[in-house]
Amino acid sequence: MMVVGLTGGIGSGKTTVAGFFKKLDIPVYIADEAGKRLMANSLKIREEIISIFGESSYSGNTPQRKFIASKVFSDERLLDKLNRIIHPAVEEDFKLWLQRQNTAYVIYEAAILFEKGGYKKCDLNILVTAPLELRIKRLQKRDNSSRDEIQQRMDNQWSDEKKSQLADFIINNEDLADTKLQVEHIHFEILKAGKNS
Numbered sequence: 001m002m003v004v005g006l007t008g009g010i011g012s013g014k015t016t017v018a019g020f021f022k023k024l025d026i027p028v029y030i031a032d033e034a035g036k037r038l039m040a041n042s043l044k045i046r047e048e049i050i051s052i053f054g055e056s057s058y059s060g061n062t063p064q065r066k067f068i069a070s071k072v073f074s075d076e077r078l079l080d081k082l083n084r085i086i087h088p089a090v091e092e093d094f095k096l097w098l099q100r101q102n103t104a105y106v107i108y109e110a111a112i113l114f115e116k117g118g119y120k121k122c123d124l125n126i127l128v129t130a131p132l133e134l135r136i137k138r139l140q141k142r143d144n145s146s147r148d149e150i151q152q153r154m155d156n157q158w159s160d161e162k163k164s165q166l167a168d169f170i171i172n173n174e175d176l177a178d179t180k181l182q183v184e185h186i187h188f189e190i191l192k193a194g195k196n197s
């Protein structure tokens with residue numbers, strides 16, 4: 001089965017685009033959600049995180065995401081350690097999930113697909129883009145976050161120009177109806193690519 005990576009900077013509309021694939025009956029795996037779920041449910045992950053970040057990183061079984069985020073925010077080494085706990089677990093979880101699917105392809109949505117090299121494990125990759133100002137407006141509205149916060153998060157991600165070079169398909173997500181059409185077009189291109197491989 002083909003695995004199609006789906007990514008895009010914050011506020012570009014990855015989840016919105018993933019929703020259009022779901023409407024075409026394509027299963028979508030959201031890596032960031034799986035990571036959150038595993039942090040909350042996996043005893044092994046809980047132990048590993050507490051051993052690095054201390055008891056304050058969990059309250060009972062609930063990961064203290066803000067606390068952990070504040071620790072990794074300014075310390076790349078800690079962020080790396082956290083990723084080395086979460087990423088293999090997500091990968092394992094994805095493999096199990098994949099075995100249960102039976103469509104021509106599935107979508108693997110991840111925020112940092114290109115940055116962390118995950119795209120190499122996908123057969124094809126889709127990048128969702130939107131103009132910067134529009135992304136900032138969407139995030140201000142959705143999360144009530146400040147321009148500074150948004151800018152900081154964007155600074156940790158690659159630019160669209162850099163990501164475009166590695167993408168097989170690029171979706172420009174401005175007008176929703178147009179985005180839906182682009183998804184439908186790509187859906188058929190992916191099915192065609194699957195038949196020819």
Ligand code: ATP
Nearest residue numbers: 009010011012013014015016138142173174175176
């Ligand atoms: P993040 O990485 O921050 O989770 P994302 O890339 O998954 O973001 P979405 O959550 O899909 O982005 O979109 C961000 C916000 O913008 C949402 O509130 C969504 O409803 C809105 N949005 C997305 N695409 C459009 C569009 N084409 N027109 C209007 N609003 C949109």
